Every structure is written in structure tokens, then in C-alpha cells.
Amino acid sequence: MASRNVVVGWLRDSPSALVALAVAVGAVTGLGAVGFRFLITFFTRVFTGYDDYSGLGRIPSAQWPALGVWFLLLTPVIAGAIYGPIVHKFAPEARGHGVPEVMYAVSHKGGRIAPQVTLVKALASALCIGGGGSVGREGPIVQIGSAAGSTIAQILRLDTPRVRLLVACGAAAGISATFNAPLAGPFFAMELILRDFAAQSFGAVVLSSVTADVVGRAMLGNQPFLSLPSFAVHNVAEYILYAALGVAVGVVGVAFSKILYRVEDLCDWLWRGPEWARPAVGGLLLGGVLLALPQMYGVGYPVLENAVEGRYVIGMLLLLMVGKMFATSLTIGIGGSGGVFAPTLFVGAMAGTAFGTVAHGLFPTITETAGAYGLIGMGAALAGATRAPITAVVILFELTGEYSIILPLMAAVVMAAGTAHLLSKDTIYTAKLWRRGVDLDKPPVELPDLNAADLAVPAPEPLTVDSSMTAAAKALSQTTFGMLPVVTKDGHYAGCVTAQDVAEALDETDAPSTVSDLVKPVAAIASDADVRRILDALKGRGGSGLPVLNPDRTFLVGWVTYEAVLARLHP
Numbered sequence: 001m002a003s004r005n006v007v008v009g010w011l012r013d014s015p016s017a018l019v020a021l022a023v024a025v026g027a028v029t030g031l032g033a034v035g036f037r038f039l040i041t042f043f044t045r046v047f048t049g050y051d052d053y054s055g056l057g058r059i060p061s062a063q064w065p066a067l068g069v070w071f072l073l074l075t076p077v078i079a080g081a082i083y084g085p086i087v088h089k090f091a092p093e094a095r096g097h098g099v100p101e102v103m104y105a106v107s108h109k110g111g112r113i114a115p116q117v118t119l120v121k122a123l124a125s126a127l128c129i130g131g132g133g134s135v136g137r138e139g140p141i142v143q144i145g146s147a148a149g150s151t152i153a154q155i156l157r158l159d160t161p162r163v164r165l166l167v168a169c170g171a172a173a174g175i176s177a178t179f180n181a182p183l184a185g186p187f188f189a190m191e192l193i194l195r196d197f198a199a200q201s202f203g204a205v206v207l208s209s210v211t212a213d214v215v216g217r218a219m220l221g222n223q224p225f226l227s228l229p230s231f232a233v234h235n236v237a238e239y240i241l242y243a244a245l246g247v248a249v250g251v252v253g254v255a256f257s258k259i260l261y262r263v264e265d266l267c268d269w270l271w272r273g274p275e276w277a278r279p280a281v282g283g284l285l286l287g288g289v290l291l292a293l294p295q296m297y298g299v300g301y302p303v304l305e306n307a308v309e310g311r312y313v314i315g316m317l318l319l320l321m322v323g324k325m326f327a328t329s330l331t332i333g334i335g336g337s338g339g340v341f342a343p344t345l346f347v348g349a350m351a352g353t354a355f356g357t358v359a360h361g362l363f364p365t366i367t368e369t370a371g372a373y374g375l376i377g378m379g380a381a382l383a384g385a386t387r388a389p390i391t392a393v394v395i396l397f398e399l400t401g402e403y404s405i406i407l408p409l410m411a412a413v414v415m416a417a418g419t420a421h422l423l424s425k426d427t428i429y430t431a432k433l434w435r436r437g438v439d440l441d442k443p444p445v446e447l448p449d450l451n452a453a454d455l456a457v458p459a460p461e462p463l464t465v466d467s468s469m470t471a472a473a474k475a476l477s478q479t480t481f482g483m484l485p486v487v488t489k490d491g492h493y494a495g496c497v498t499a500q501d502v503a504e505a506l507d508e509t510d511a512p513s514t515v516s517d518l519v520k521p522v523a524a525i526a527s528d529a530d531v532r533r534i535l536d537a538l539k540g541r542g543g544s545g546l547p548v549l550n551p552d553r554t555f556l557v558g559w560v561t562y563e564a565v566l567a568r569l570h571p
Contacts, residue, residue, distance in 0.1 A: 018165070022204040025152060025169040026176075026211025029145035033177035033212065034219045036122050036141055043130025044298060047075040053132075055302025058294045072132065072294060073287035079131025080279030083124040084335060088276035091120035096332055097135065097340045098125075098143030099192065100432040102171060105150070106193055108438065110539035111163035113150040117143065124337040128279075132286060134296040134327035139339020141178045145170030145212075146193070159523045160536040165201055168194045172205040173212030175395075180216065184395035185209035191388040192429065231375060231402045235366035242408040245355050245373055246380045246415025252321070252351045253384025254420050256344065257428040260329045261435065267333035275335065282334025289327050295320060296327040299342050304349045308374035314357045321350035340428055344385045345378045352377015375400060379409050380416035385428040389417045452534055453527040455568050456548040456558025462487045465494055465516045472502050472515045482544045485556050486519045493549055493556045495519040524549045527557055531565065538562055 041051050048071075049062025061071040087094050093101045094117055105113045125140035149170030153163040168189040176185030186205040194201055233239070271278055290296055295303045307317060328343040356373025375396065383392040392413045397406060420427075426434050462485040463472055475484055476499040483498040501518045505511050512518065524547040525537050537546055538560070545561030 018162075018204045019207065021152070021162070021166060022169050022207040023211050025145070025149040025166050026173040026208035027215055028148045028152070029141075029170050029173035029208070030177045030212035030215025030219075032118065032122065032144050032148060033141050033174060034216055036126060036137065036144060037178070037220070039122060039126035040129050040137060040298075043079070043126050045130075047071075047079070047131055048297075052298060052302055054295050054297045054300040055306060056294075058291075069291065069294075072290040072297070073284065076132045076283030076286040076290070077280050078283075079127045079133070080281075080283040080334070080336070081277075083127040083337065084279035085276040087120060087124045087335070087337060088274075091117045092275075093117060094121040094124050094143070094337055095335055096432070097338060097429075098139035099171075099339070099341075100429045102143055102146040102167065102193060103429060104433055104436075104438060105146070106164050106167055110160040110536070111150055111165075111167040112154060112539075113143075113147045113167065115147065115151040115154070117147040118151065121147070121337065125339075128331065128336045128338050129298050131283075132290050132297050133331040133336045133338050134286075134289075134298070134300065134324065134343065135331050135336060135338020135340065136299050136342025137339060138175060138178050138341035140337065141174035142171045142188075142339070142341075143174075145172075145174035145177075149173075149208075160539045164194065165204055168201065169205050169208035172209040176209040177212040177216040179395060179399065180213060180222075181395050181398040182206075182209045182213040184391055184398055185212070187391045187394050188388065191391050192386065231372050231400060231405050232368060233404060233408055234368055237363075237366055238368065239408060239411055241359050241363075241367065242373075242376055242412045243415050245352060245376060246383075246412035247419050248355060249348055249351050249377050249380035249412070250384035250416035250419030251423065252347060253344065253381045253416060253428075254423045256325050256340075256347055256381075257385055257424065257426070257431055259325050260332060260340065260428065261431055263326070263329035264333040267330075278335040282330070286327070286330055286334060286336075289323070289330060293319070293323045293327070296323055300324070300346055301342070304346050307349050307353045308371035310353075310369060310371050312353070314354050317350045317354040317357070321347050321354070324350070340385075341382075344381050344428065348377040348379070348381025349374045350377075351381065375405065376409055376412045380412040383413040384416040384420040387417055387420060387427045389413045392417075450531055450568060451527065452525045452529045452548045452560055453557065455531070455534065455564050456527070456560050457564045459547060459556050459559040460484055462556060463497065463515055464489060465519065466514050468514060469502065469506060469511060472497060472518075473506065476502055481559070481561075483522070485547045485559075486515060487556060492554050493524065493547065496522040496547065522546065524553065525560055526551055526553060531569075534560060534565060538565075 058069050060068050064071050091114060105111055121140050121143050129135060129137060146167045149166035150163060153166040171193045172185035172189035175188045176182045186209050189205045190202060324343055324346050328340060353370045353374035356370030360367045360370050379392040379396040383389045393409055396409055460479050460481060463475060465486055465488055483496045485496050486494045488494050497515045497518045505518055525534055527548050528551050545559050547556055548558040548560050550557050
């Protein structure tokens with residue numbers, strides 16, 4: 001037990017432990033991403049008989065040929081009837097596109113996400129996508145990875161900053177594993193989840209991202225995520241066209257966000273039944289969309305590739321763009337589970353290729369083929385919808401492997417992000433939180449200028465490292481904190497011992513004679529810590545509170561609890 005406590009203490013407090021924690025989160029998320037992709041393929045085969053139906057056109061299911069193309073009307077209903085009750089009963093936060101829930105957990109819940117979200121999100125999203133839901137797999141993998149990181153942190157009882165960091169590690173690992181993009185994952189986590197570029201945090205998320213990518217490549221191979229055409233800039237004048245493309249696609253990105261939530265509002269207004277039945281009933285509407293436009297089935301990457309390879313005329317490109325906006329919005333509105341990251345790339349590819357078709361027709365001698373504009377449009381749409389320009393640039397660079405894409409991509413992305421900022425305060429992710437009354441950009445509430453020494457109450461009488469188990473059990477039975485501080489013979493703080501550990505140890509046949517083997521290096525609070533740091537440290541501690549030490553962290557000077565903080569904040 002002593003060795004276990006040493007390991008747990010190292011994981012909780014040592015900076016070097018972040019290496020092990022980041023690798024663990026990356027490995028778990030990488031395995032989860034691989035399993036999730038296989039799960040999507042499995043359910044797609046169950047419903048259609050194909051690995052990916054979207055690029056095949058309007059053909060019957062190989063599983064139920066007697067139904068003809070009318071199976072498209074039924075698959076969303078059947079899938080919704082399965083995942084709707086599961087999500088409603090076990091993890092309502094698994095509904096929707098996932099990333100806003102992770103952002104909220106990091107900003108308002110100390111990074112704590114319910115452990116069951118990992119399994120429920122994977123099952124619900126795989127069923128939704130496999131059953132025709134026109135959503136992406138990236139948002140669910142981000143939520144799955146973040147929930148995995150949060151679960152590991154909660155099992156180890158890490159402090160709030162480390163919980164948040166492991167959540168970001170899971171998000172980075174999710175993007176890395178699904179796109180084979182180990183650079184884009186960290187930037188996604190830092191720009192959107194942590195909203196901070198601290199050096200220590202960046203190192204951890206990079207390590208987690210690399211680990212997840214290694215796991216994904218080892219199990220799925222090194223083939224590129226998308227097969228995209230090569231790229232080159234033919235004339236300097238093209239940069240003007242790419243900047244104009246950025247403005248146009250920035251408008252499209254904002255429009256997608258607005259349509260998404262307008263359709264969700266309409267679905268909320270129309271639905272009067274139980275939430276668990278909503279995906280199945282709404283699946284009839286989604287099935288009607290799939291009958292009209294079967295290219296909307298699932299994520300739709302084959303359709304995206306066809307577009308940038310120049311296989312669609314301009315009218316079809318615009319139809320696919322509008323269709324994807326509506327189909328994704330409807331899937332989310334009826335209670336489906338899936339991401340909006342991939343649909344944003346899809347919409348940008350259609351808009352960009354349509355723009356490129358016009359540009360190439362007008363200026364054939366100085367412009368690249370239309371598909372090149374489709375590639376740039378993907379990054380521009382992502383920047384416009386999410387307001388994450390660094391992620392947009394890096395992920396398109398990794399997807400194409402073309403260095404020549406960087407300058408035109410940066411021009412378009414900057415223009416798209418700027419245009420979107422002028423048109424809308426919120427992004428496609430923060431809008432969902434804003435509708436709940438949560439503003440991530442709102443400055444934190446001003447707290448009084450107090451420190452832990454001002455807020456501390458007298459600490460309970462400490463035990464010594466050589467206190468007997470009997471004496472410890474008696475003392476713990478009389479405290480309301482659930483744990484007691486432990487000091488060395490010369491009075492230095494050694495850690496804490498909990499009532500749970502003492503009770504479990506007494507039940508063992510080889511119970512230790514003293515509490516020395518049970519002492520845990522609980523993350524104590526320095527007496528000069530401010531109120532915000534105190535509240536962060538107390539998150540997840542319940543009513544037990546934490547010890548307060550002198551600035552050198554050697555001697556016990558008091559104890560701080562939520563009650564003690566509230567007593568001073570609201571006398």
C-alpha cells in the first residue's frame with residue numbers, strides 16, 4: 001500500500017508525471033478512436049451493406065434489397081429508436097456535437113466529465129452516423145477522448161488544473177487520431193478547449209497527440225485521411241482570389257452556424273413528446289432528406305473528395321452545400337449525436353470548389369483548377385465557423401502535405417475569421433453555450449483580495465507518522481473532514497490520511513501498525529494562495545477541505561473549506 005501511495009502521490013504532484021499521464025490519455029484515446037471508427041463502419045454495414053454509402057448514389061441497401069431505396073427512410077428511425085433512450089437514460093450530455101460540452105466542462109466544472117460519457121457517446125454517435133445521420137465523427141472522438149482524460153484524472157484524484165489539462169490532452173488526441181494530424185490536435189486543444197498556450201500545457205497535449213497518432217497509424221495504417229489533389233499557385237494575382245474566397249466562405253461558415261441553431265430551435269418548438277423518442281420520430285424527416293439527396297448519408301468524405309476532384313458541376317456543388325447545412329442541422333435538431341467539424345469542412349469544400357469553378361472559367365490562364373479552391377475553402381470554412389485560424393491552417397497543411405498551400409491558405413483563413421468575427425460574436429461552438437447563458441469570453445467575477453491565511457480555520461489536531469492505527473481510527477471518527485493531517489516527529493507536514501484508507505487497512509489481515517504507510521501527499525494550499533486558486537484546489541474535494549501550509553510548504557498553519565470561504569465572501 002505504501003508503494004501505491006508513493007506512485008499516486010507522484011502522479012498527483014510531480015511535473016514529470018505529466019509525461020506518463022499524457023501518454024496514457026493519448027494511448028486510451030487512440031484505441032478509442034480506432035474502436036469508434038470500426039463501430040461506425042459496423043453500423044453502416046448493418047444498415048446499408050457498404051463501408052460508406054454517401055458516395056454511391058441512390059442505390060438499394062445490400063442488406064435489404066427488397067426495400068429498394070426506401071430503406072433510406074427507415075434507417076434513421078431504427079437508429080434513433082436505439083440510441084435515443086440510451087442517451088436519455090445514461091448520459092444526456094452525449095446528445096449533440098460534443099465540443100461545446102467539453103468547453104463548458106473545462107471552463108465551469110473543473111474539467112470533470114461523467115465517465116459513462118465515453119461509452120454512451122461512442123455508441124450513440126456510431127449508431128447515428130451508421131444510420132444515416134449527416135454529422136461528423138471528430139466531435140464525438142473529441143468528447144470521448146476528453147471524457148477518458150477526465151476519468152483518469154478523477155480516478156487519481158488530481159487537482160483541477162491537471163484535470164483540465166488531461167481533458168485537453170484527450171481532445172488533442174482525438175483530433176490527432178481521427179485525422180492522422182498530430183500537429184493539428186494540440187492547436188485544436190489549445191485554441192478551443194483550454195483557450196491558453198502555456199508552455200507546460202502545450203508540451204503535454206503534443207505528447208498525448210503524438211501517442212494517439214502512433215496508436216492510430218499502428219492499427220489503421222499510414223494511408224492519408226483524405227486523398228486530395230496536389231496544389232500550386234500559378235500567378236501572384238491568385239492571392240486576391242483566395243482572399244475573396246476567404247470572405248465568401250467566412251459568410252458561409254457563419255450562415256451554417258445560424259442555420260444549425262435555427263433548425264434546432266424549430267425542432268424544440270415542434271416537439272412535444274418525450275426526449276427519448278425524439279430521434280426516432282425525427283428520423284422520418286431525416287430519411288426524407290436522404291431519399292432526396294443520398295449524398296448526405298453519414299459523414300460524406302467520399303462526396304467531399306469527388307467535389308475537390310472536379311466531378312460535380314456548379315449547381316450540384318451548391319445543392320450539396322445547402323443540403324449538408326440542412327441535413328446536419330436536422331440531425332442535431334432531432335436529438336442526434338455527432339460532430340459539426342467534418343460537415344464544416346464539407347460545406348467549405350463545396351463552396352470553395354464552386355468559387356473556383358467560376359474563377360477558373362473567368363481567368364483560366366492564371367488560376368489553379370477548381371479543386372484547389374475547394375481545399376482552401378475547407379480551411380476557410382473551419383476558421384469562419386470556429387474562429388480557430390491556427391487549427392484551420394495546420395490541419396489543412398497536414399491533410400494535403402503540400403507546403404505550397406500555406407500562403408494562400410493563410411490569406412483565406414485570416415479573411416474568413418475576420419469576416420466571421422464582424423458578422424457574429426459567437427462561433428458554431430460557443431453559440432450553444434451562449435444560448436444556455438454561458439459566456440466563455442466574459443471576464444471572471446472579481447473576488448476579494450484575500451489569501452488562504454485569511455480564510456483558514458484552525459486545523460484539526462494532526463496525527464504523527466508513528467500514530468497507531470487505533471489512535472488514528474479514533475481521531476478520524478471524531479472529525480467532520482473525513483481525513484486528518486499527518487506530521488513528522490519534528491512537526492513538518494507529511495500529508496494526510498483518510499478515514500476510508502484507515503478503515504480498509506484495518507480490515508486487512510496484514511494491517512500496518514502505524515499510519516505511516518497510509519499517508520497521502522494531498523495537494524495542500526500555500527497560505528499566500530488567492531481566492532481563485534483556493535477554489536480551484538477545492539473542486540472535487542466535497543466537504544473535506546484541504547490543509548493550509550506556510551509559504552515554504554513545510555508546516556501546517558490551518559485548514560480551508562468551502563464553508564470557510566463562503567463565510568468570508570458572504571458574511
